[in-house]
Amino acid sequence: MWDFPLFPEQASSNAQKVDALMLFEVGILLFFTILICVLILVFSLRFRRGARVDRSHPPTHGKAMETVWIVVPLLLSIVMFVWATRLFYELYEAPPDAAEISVVGKQWMWYLQHPQGRAETNELHVPLGQAVKLNMTSQDVIHSFFIPAFRIKQDVLPGRYTSLWFRPTKVGVYDLFCAEYCGTNHSIMIGKVHVMEPADYEQWLAAKGVGPSQAEEGEQLFVQHHCAGCHRGSQTVSAPRLEGIYGKPVPIQKGKDVGFVTADDRYIRDSILMPKSEVVAGYEPLMPSYKDQISEPDLLKIIAYIKSIATRETSQ
């Protein structure tokens, strides 16, 4: 059997769009490569030494031709630029209904957790047709999360959150790779993505019993690390309440000025690890740093908890 697939299967809503752009670019590339090769061959044969051709008035200028070779490539480049930029935005802006799954890369495995609580390593189970947004970070070095069948790839960086999204369109099992050389065992940092019927996915989620959700685990950590002591209203320490802050602008004291920062995953993470860097206006920088005390997966759980209370009113 001919088993050398040039293209992996198209299993996500964006796969065809990525392939179309890719084919367009390869097509243009082939067209010009072949055109130039053929012209080189034709001219070198026709004007070879000893051939009887008219060499009396070689042209030095050709306005029409020069215009064509400036304008045509320019237009083609603009088409590619606009097309690719629009697709880039589509590929990186998750739709609002996307389910969020946490991804932590570390030498040399992938750790993933679903919002319902179930965690897995080197495997990702997702329901067919449901948009999924991956919130990703690394515990050590730079990795890269790559699912060829979905045509998505994104670097996974330590100290930073990056994201990807996809909507699977075909039930099946697909390859998952680390696409960034990350050390000795980079080549074994691979896994499988299982696209399941939504009902099967529900069963899979419940298969290990209904445990605490990611946000509930986050709340436990929130209490365990004594965050609750100050952030849930304390008599002695004044710390901002966290209900309702997720996604909202927070006033930050910057010298004498007050600036605003959105309370997103990045801000919450930095506030836990580097609490002195962006202190909420009106509060003392009293919070200790939790650097090296909370693992990446746990940080994501705490963020999930703070997100889960985004719609809750502050109870004084």
Ligand code: CUA
């Ligand atoms: Cu992780 Cu390569």
